[in-house]
Amino acid sequence: MCTIQASAFRGLCKFSRWKVQDSCKTVRGMKTKLFRHGIQALHRTFHTSIPQCSTTTPMSPSLQNVEKILGVQKMEESTEKLFVGLMRHDRASLARAITLIESSNVQKRRQGQLLLTSVLEHLKDEDTVSSGGLRSFRIGLSGPPGAGKSTFIEYFGKYLTSLGHRVAVLAVDPSSSTTGGSLLADKTRMPKLSVDPNAFIRPSPASGTLGGVARNTNEAVVLCEGAGFDIILIETVGVGQSEFAVLDMVDLFCLLIPPAGGDELQGIKRGIVEVSDLVVVNKSDGDLEPAARRIQAEYISALKFMKKRSRIWQPKVLRISSIKGNGISELWELMCEFREMLGAAGELKSKRQRQLQVWMWNHIRDRVLDVFRRQHAVVQQLPELEDMVTKGLITPGLAADILLEKFLVAMAK
């Protein structure tokens, strides 16, 4: 059995993208380049993988054989169409593309991965053509229920589209799989933004674990960027673990809080304040303005004692009103300042590189857990051990050890 060669995989994807681009005639002159890339990668693959292959394996360097040997699928016509749609910045194609990567069907997921690889390649090509900087700005937004997140996103999103930006709003809400749907990034909460042709709103994928939701959101971000969205807002509720997962996906993390103290802010974990680049006190209007000023002062002094996360950025606290629009343009200026400073210092690029590794580990963790849960010996033993753990007859650690032992023995056979 051959090992899958990354270069050949990329070559194949480039090859299939060539076909797509050729058919829609979006990019001229790339055909030869991509064809060359594809063929060179295939050649490299054959040269390096022949020794590992069985002698009976046919080695003709045709696309068909490579697909068979490497187990890599060709992009289906429907996936190619999605790619074309994304390149045309079509929102319906983007919605379908995200559904594809979220699918639990293995074949569909694989098609989703081929699509994603093509989009990544396209973004890379564009990056080299452009200034070399990051073309998109990924912003995480968290806050306790009632802080005004949807009101804020509605106003802020419209403000950004009025400046000529294209804004995608995604949500990370692992609880949506148990409650049957996420309220975050819900179109009904953002009526004006949801009908703006330069905006795209997508609720949280309801795929269960936080890892799964985070992984899907990571991939959705790339698809949004492929579809020409330059500002990606990722929304999460600031009362669980999801905001920490979002930290691994964004350039800037923003915490939105209401002008309330004590009990009402108890939902906010102290840790989340520490990791915020900006703390935004919302509802600074009318009777609430004095309270908002007080909260701002409290957070400014609290942040002074917190550990610095960036060499060059000191977290800031500012007040806004999402209803009146006060402070929104100042907030955006501050975000741009953050982006410029960290971009120039290379911090954003290294942050994204680290995030790619986290993304890979999310995949590994999910897949390994999936294989573990499906393994026959584990399936057989699990109910009994779970029962013993809940009855206090065995410690969770010992139960886990027994299951892992059974799993490893079964895998070694």
Ligand SMILES: Nc1nc2c(ncn2[C@@H]2O[C@H](COP(=O)(O)OP(=O)(O)OP(=O)(O)O)[C@@H](O)[C@H]2O)c(=O)[nH]1
């Ligand atoms: N006075 C004032 N009220 C606001 C402002 N922003 C939001 N609100 C109000 O605060 C309440 C909660 O706002 P939402 O935008 O629904 O808050 P959320 O954080 O999305 O809340 P959940 O949907 O519970 O997660 C609503 O009644 C809003 O009208 C603001 O800037 N000023």
